[in-house]
Amino acid sequence: MMTPQVITPQQMQQILQQQVLSPQQLQVLLQQQQALMLQQQQLQEFYKKQQEQLQLQLLQQQHAGKQPKEQQQVATQQLAFQQQLLQMQQLQQQHLLSLQRQGLLTIQPGQPALPLQPLAQGMIPAELQQLWKEVTSAHTAEETTGNNHSSLDLTTTCVSSSAPSKTSLIMNPHASTNGQLSVHTPKRESLSHEEHSHSHPLYGHGVCKWPGCEAVCEDFQSFLKHLNSEHALDDRSTAQCRVQMQVVQQLELQLAKDKERLQAMMTHLHVKSTEPKAAPQPLNLVSSVTLSKSASEASPQSLPHTPTTPTAPITPVTQGPSVITTTSMHTVGPIRRRYSDKYNVPISSDIAQNQEFYKNAEVRPPFTYASLIRQAILESPEKQLTLNEIYNWFTRMFAYFRRNAATWKNAVRHNLSLHKCFVRVENVKGAVWTVDEVEFQKRRPQKISGNPSLIKNMQSSHAYCTPLNAALQASMAENSIPLYTTASMGNPTLGNLASAIREELNGAMEHTNSNESDSSPGRSPMQAVHPVHVKEEPLDPEEAEGPLSLVTTANHSPDFDHDRDYEDEPVNEDME
């Protein structure tokens, strides 16, 4: 699924966010880059000489009245040279891509090195900026000597840029495809326009945002002065412009590749989900999203669904491409099954890995209310939440729960009251809800039937083995756990499985270490306070012997308490 040729979005982000290059690495890169530049220049010179020769020959031929056939031959020869040049530049491109893959940042082919500079406008360390300036000026000098028909010729840049756009750019260097060349304009042509609107893209926060500049300009007028004086149309500016173009092109190329990859993923998942009865799994969930997303692929601005999008929520068990409408949701009937629950896919790891997805897509999470409530509680620092905090967790974590609040909130309350695993505790700040893991785990094994070894395991061994075995079982049986992995794109299945195992083991081990019995002083904070209301059916003695908590800690983050995030957000109650 991964295209090894491509920088992952994560890497890209890393590149954009932090400059990881050490001066040594930069130096190496620079050397490599310069070597490449040299090669290219040699080629270009060679090509120029050939051109001159060609001109000469043509002149001679014209004088001598030679046949056009020979002219054609010469023209072909010229074409061959051009192709050779292109190949050379492609090689450069590949080389640089490989550098990227090594994590050495984006260096644009045939360009003054250090394209990282424009990549990180405003963030780059001063040291790097200085380096950038030096190298840029050095290179522009080189270019001027090597290419005397004007360094302003952006065609050269375009030729050496990414392969797909090469041809068109050669043919028409001023083609505004992808808007690359717009970078070039603000200096002179569009300056007069920009003067009127003080929202110059090169000016912000009193600083010149010309790549590598960052000169402080008190007002817009002084900025314009600075722009005209410091960034006039000269070799240096042009070179910088080229670099910026390269960066943009590179990013666009990257975007295109990622889009393609996304499309392939979606297609792949969709195909899987439409297979007849192919082991019910959360993939269904994705396929539904896939369809809605694929349908709107042409207009990216329409996705992902924003919480306020009035479209109907997509439910995990929807088979096929139909997008459920509000009404069909009701006529078809409620969705009963939560697949991940069934197969004991660890909810925390699923949520963690698909967090962004759940947050943005109005997709019903494939877990029961009870599981979700438990997860919300366990994620909290104190392992206890008020009802309102549980609500907030739901809305914060799942776009799906940002609508129909009355329905699901009722369900939450209902679940809290109904299930013995949820214990209400009177706290200083009011009533909070906690999880009785024994109770929670008690009810889960019942769902895993049909596998004698598993059942045997459950009966004979500690309770904490259950989720692990179940997860393993499910994974092996289905060979497909994850639904949408943002974190582990490489091998999601194995990745998820591994993390699931780790998580469950960690939780179990942690529990066994800390909670030996109900009366253990090491028990979680919730035990420190007395439950005001404990539901019926006190624990059996044998239950008391088992592990009391399978609290998973994998996703626990102390700073996760943004309970008020959605508190004041008006919940869309438009569905009767």
Place this chain on the structure above:
DNA sequence: GTCAGTATAAACATAG
């Protein structure tokens, strides 16, 4: 067909 688990809806009680 039965049963357990779950979802949904709704009625009701209670506290602030």
Place this chain on the structure above:
DNA sequence: TCTATGTTTATACTGA
């Protein structure tokens, strides 16, 4: 009185 919270009941669906 209103609202949030909590409890309970009823009904329907699903999968074992």
